[in-house]
Amino acid sequence: MATPSLIALIFLLSALYAVTKSIYTRVHRYQKAKALGCRPPTKAPSGFLGWEAYKQGVKAVRASKILELMWNIHLEHGNTFQRTVLGVSAIVTTEPENIKSILATKFKDFSLGKRNQMFYPLLGDGIFTLDGAGWSHSRTMLRPQFSRDQIADVGMLGDHVDQLIALMPRDGSAFDIQELFFRLTLDTATEFLFGESTNSLAADKRSSSSGGGGGGGGGALANISDDQDFAEAFNRSLDYLAARIRAQRLYWLVNSSESRKMIKVIHDIVDYYVDKALARRQHATDQEKYIDSSSAPSSSSFSSKYIFLDAMARETQDRKTLRDQMLHLLLAGRDTTASLLSSSFFYLSRHPRVWNRLREDILSVFPPSETSPAAADDITIARIRDVRYLRQFLNEVLRLAPPVPLNSRWAVADTTLPVGGGPDGKSPVFIPKGQRVMYMINNMHRRRDLWGDDALEFRPERWEEKGKHGWEYLPFNGGPRICLGQQYALTEASYVLVRLLQRFDSVENAQPEIAEPRIRFSLTASHAFGVKVKVFPSEK
Template identity: 30%
Template sequence: MTLLPAVLGAIVSGIALQLTFYLLKQRRVNAQAVSRGCQPAPVADSASIWLFGLPILWSMIKADRDQCRPQLFAKSFDDLGRVHTVRKAILGFRILATRDPVNVKFIYQSPSFDIGPARSQALMPLIGLGAFTAKSTSKNYRSFVRSHLSLDKVSRIEVRQTHIQYLLQSISIGEDGWTTKIDLAPLFFHFTLDIASEIVWGKSVDSQAAAVPSRGGSKILLEQCFDSGKSFMAKRCNFLSLYWLVDSFGFRSVCAQLHHEVDKLVEGRLNSDPSIGGEQPVILDEIVKSTQNRVDLRNQTLNLLMAIRDPAAALLGWTFYHLARHPKVFAKLRMAILESFGKEPITMLDLAKFHSCAYLQHCIQEAHRISAIVPLNERFAVQDIDLPRGGGLDGTKPVFVPKGTHILIANYAMQRHPEFWGSDADLFIPERWERRKVGAEYSPFGGGQRGCLGPKFGHAIVASMTIQLLQRFDSIENLEFAPVRYRETFESHSGNGVVVRLHNADD
């Protein structure tokens, strides 16, 4: 008992010292801002600063658990009125969040912002060094990936009918023409994993075959480890530079198992005849021209899998989530698809051909806008820089951003704000895209050197599967009526799934 006062005194002294350092640093930052003609952005949850932002961190963790973090983040802006850029302080780390299209455009175009060292290290145990974790100024992994997911190469990719048939086998149709109750979300993740693995390693992992109920209906080991590892990585990133606090033996075991599975795929391709597969491009074949290091091959292909598989599956899920709740849009889209493509199966990912069906593009864009596949994008200030606006009482003054500031780009909050999208911003209306010119207020793929690696590929996958499902089914009925929930593992997808039933087309 005699040690208790000493321990409490040490804790209080430590907190006081940390608070003193924070206030002194803030004083220096304020002086720099004044000298540069800048004014500070308003503070969100200002009372929590004196508690090191722990109330903010706890509310974000709880919102993540309750699958409502995008809404909570949007509310942090709305609580301050017509404010689009705010300051936060969590665990002593400086954070600036913005939903201002002017600032967003500036951040994406400026070389002063990159991936932060903490985020990179948080991802490293699972996917290693590659396009997601390397700095823009280091080995140019990202330009390599973009070159191999470019429009001309995407258009050469064939989606084998085997993948489509496996998906359809998971959908049982009754005598009345209606399917049984089905959650489309896991089917889409299996589908995109099979396509992505074939493109990356030259061989499909056939996750759909394993998931067919007659074969056990389970995930393959690679998929289990990848999904579990990504979910854990997302939690690590929530703690910024204290990511290392979020670790476990289980996580490290999952990483090791995933690496073993990927190593087998890499070795299998390297020991096979490259001519097998015909004209289908295999990205690993291109990577081995620059490195033979097995760890590097594993890391680069895992980064590619993360770039290709989940964003496409998430967007597919949200597209059908909204189509199920808007049957008139579904009917209009089906008519447009039949007029543009008829009933012939789509095999090639010909994005130029898909663009010929304008309403299909509008539906995909609207699903992307309203659901924000990446609700929060992150950047890190690698040098002192001024944002164009967000400071002062009216938010029109420039804001000083010191080196080391974490930048959060609130896509969900920006893509649903009435000031940028009108009073119907919260409604799913594909027709809004008929005459709209896209600006920075719609930035689902990010931008600049760290923009999304394969937006054309992702859209081509979503368009291809949407076409084939609407060729096959002429009606959809929503069977999930709970409020929307956002399950985030870097991308967001419906926490309630995409639970529907479909009607087999008679025509």
């Protein structure tokens, strides 16, 4: 049995080893950085172990001013700076060259860090949380399902947009269009993914959720959980994940019975659809075996319409894998498109000149007819491309209101960023293994040196002048992890805008007290106080 003196000696030697190793590592990294010509970035005040920075961040989140906080720090400390939160140091950058390095040229030097563990309770293992072979396998499995033919099929959207229009007041009353957009994209995403829509726009129950999207579940969802609101449970679960992110390495402390209850509601609903898809797959397999043995006529038990989950069930029959991937895609398919549409109306309601030009261009390609004001059957992706100002408009919305305004990576090896170091910010920055690097898309999209003196102004015409863009514009990420669903989001948003600007003559801002977006950021961005507008229908 070890004596107290022996235990003390072992403890002392261990501490001495740890200190010596730490000093050696620091000296080695210093010498390595110097040899590479690297210089440290400026440091933003953070308080002891970043405690003050954490409190500042929590306060900003509660006031829906987190992006304003990061913008002000950027203005004070430059395009690349270092900041510590709860003992975790982060290099924060808005430099296109650095972001290109993180996401593309030095892609293998960075990982998602603890994101998988932070998001696991809700999302499990999927394309947005895995690194390495797991991520590569997920992307290979999902990519074929986002083929151009599937994305270009807008027929499924028609009925949902009809329901959206039916809920929009025609008497000039103010309403929150963001709430309707979150319900719309939940309905369209669940139909695209599961083959059955939540039908939240058609539900009698109306409720507004904290994330901007509300609405009760309909159809099969209502049969599973009569007393639970699927959208509300989803939004509250995303808030829970956002709180785990803010807690940094202490993420595991953020847990509650309420969050577990919400997550179970979501898992039960998605499992219901996964089980249905697996049953259809098994039935189809049995039919094929029967046909092979008896030469009977062939008939597939899979739906004639495209169902994403059925296509995935042909790739894998693992129940958890299917559930996890569907949850990842539901998050992306619902939240990013709803954010884009909500921001579109935020700016349209404040810029009547843009509304008038966009509507004129839409009507020149899709004129409403006497018998069908919406002319929905004539709207195709090929014809939407003829409305050039629509794409310029969406580009500008995504510039000033990107659905994912900030993101981060962790270095898995000693590496460098090309710029950001030294007093002038032009020297390379040494990034040691284990260092967190955050990149601020929202701030980069507002830099005057990149976008001109009017960078903070909403002006879609800049895209006529700009032409092609580079890494200074990144609403859907870039490099190997570029968003698979960006064309899906742009297609749905374009179709919805065409339908709405066909139907309504004008829109008015019903929130004159809000001049600039007040963003509520959990995993994606939404408008903290909704997007309240008044719309006025056309005579036809």
